[in-house]
Amino acid sequence: MRVLICGGGVIGASLAYFLARRGAEVLVVERTGLACAASGKSGGFLALDWCEGTPLDGLARASFALHAELAGTLGGEAWGYRRLDTYGGYGGAGHDAGEPALPWLSRRVSVSRRLGTARSTAQVDPAAFTAAMMHAAQSHGAGLHLGQVTGMVREEGAAEVRGIVVDGEVVTGDAVVVAMGPWSILATPWLPLPGVFGLKGHSLLFATGADVPAQALFLEYEEPDGEVLTPELFPRRDGTTYVCAISSEPPLPLDPVDVAPDPGAIERLEAMCRALSPVLARAPVVARQACYRPVTRDGLPLIGRVPGLDNAYVATGHSVWGILNAPATGQAMADLILDGVSRTIDLAQFDPARLRPFDPTRLQLGSTR
Ligand SMILES: Cc1cc2nc3c(=O)[nH]c(=O)nc-3n(C[C@H](O)[C@H](O)[C@H](O)COP(=O)(O)OP(=O)(O)OC[C@H]3O[C@@H](n4cnc5c(N)ncnc54)[C@H](O)[C@@H]3O)c2cc1C
Known part of the structure; x- marks a missing residue:
């Protein structure tokens, strides 16, 4: 299966790693530079149980454990992992x-x-962690392309997306994932997605x-x-x-x-x-x-299939916990895309269908270019 990931932040890179590790063909398309936004400029603080009592608890605990596992298997000193x-x-x-x-x-x-x-708190250098996830994905065959995603290829009324448009060129794939952080709102004219701010x-x-x-x-x-x-x-x-x-x-x-x-x-x-x-x-x-930070209306991330479409997905809206929650998000999304179901995390609470789609005619960005 060929999966196209739009956005090379920590979410896109982590998903690329878990998909490529399972043998999928992966292409990450990043507009400006790997980890150029929040994923390279955030704190990189990780906590085991600070989301206790919220719907994020399982995702956070699984991610905290995966951070330790990734540091052990891939050499976490390279991205400053420590308790x-x-x-x-x-x-x-x-x-x-x-x-x-x-x-x-x-x-x-x-x-x-x-x-x-x-025991309960740790940290990474987020830019180095994102780069390491992408590098590990590439060692399993994934590709990274610098280019701007400007559209999706979908026939009127079709339940399948055939690919994406990158700098005017069509790139085809079997599945497409929007992981553009707060810029995921730019995908609302192409796909029925809730707003991300x-x-x-x-x-x-x-x-x-x-x-x-x-x-x-x-x-x-x-x-x-x-x-x-x-x-x-x-x-x-x-x-x-x-x-x-x-x-x-x-x-x-x-x-x-x-x-x-x-x-x-x-x-x-x-x-x-x-x-x-x-x-x-x-x-x-x-x-x-x-x-x-990418935030949604209810404060929870969007992790799952785009409502009404068979092969379009979204993974964003992680707010203040995107570096922490990237590994379990990537692992669960990889399972969802390849097997149709996440075995590790119950994604129902993060289903994009829980929020109404954003009306793209209301798009207002501080555009300078
Ligand atoms: C000040 C601050 C401190 C933080 N501290 C922590 C912390 O300590 N711990 C923690 O867990 N989280 C922290 N966070 C949150 C965390 O940084 C974010 O949740 C996370 O980085 C979001 O990752 P992302 O991949 O979803 O988005 P981003 O990092 O925004 O990546 C999106 C990528 O998509 C690309 N893109 C945009 N448009 C296009 C396009 N059209 N085509 C192709 N690519 C495109 C962008 O260039 C960008 O690289 C902090 C955030 C902030 C702002």
Whole structure:
């Protein structure tokens, strides 16, 4: 079976790996660059049981286990996989905790609880993980093509898609998967899909060397103007420390290369980082970036067959847990496409048919190209 995957983010690359490992012929078509969007600019934090009590629990637990298994079998040091301790705390410009709670933090931060241990929390470098999944897929024969998907090939009223249009050329396949993150909304004129929307987040990457131990941190931090930000700090195995905060909802640019930080957001994030840690205060910044989480109307991903079609599928809308949930999504989708049923995850709760299709005449993107 020849499967065409639209989008080379963590979801497309993970699906490519699980399909190719089972012997399918796979082609990933990526518009801009592998992991060029959220899959390359996210935190890469993984948690075993933080989705407990929600429909995501099974997917998250299966993914957490698969991350460990993939790291063991494919060499996870290449993508910075490691277990780590995780803490929660609070602070602010006017806060004085006395002694620093952890040696790398300033007195402006208090650590109030342990949120996870090496048993329950872990991390990857998301860009390297996505690249490794694609590379592993390629070693099983998958292909990666740089090009823009601009349409689907389907006869009027037919229940089957014959292929996709890539930069004006028809590429045929037996099955098609939309995995374009927030840009999956661009597929709504071609397929009856629910809406997927983009929620923007900003982040910085500091070169901290060996000065920050394997301790992830989730904070509530009061700014001098009284606004409370919720920064997440993830020291990585490669000697960098990732910090994200400040969400916003500007329109999604049509082209992923046009995603840029909001005016002033990076400066604000940088000032906060320098206040909450002397290590960050002296560390060079190696990346200043923004990206969009793909979110759906009910907050759950779309994983399954496109309603009314026999061989078109969608895998997107993973919101804040796309890096965590990519492996089990890829494995379950591969089973669904090749066997007609997922053996590992009950996909009924993520069925795209639960939400009404988006009306494509309402498409409004922050288009610049
Ligand atoms: C600030 C921030 C921090 C995050 N931290 C974490 C975290 O710690 N842990 C976690 O699990 N998750 C985290 N996430 C969420 C996670 O990053 C996303 O859920 C995940 O990356 C989404 O992956 P994706 O493959 O669906 O989409 P994307 O990464 O957006 O990939 C979609 C791809 O499709 C391509 N594309 C678009 N249009 C076309 C087209 N027409 N033709 C071909 N290709 C196209 C794009 O170029 C892009 O490469 C975070 C997100 C943000 C924003």
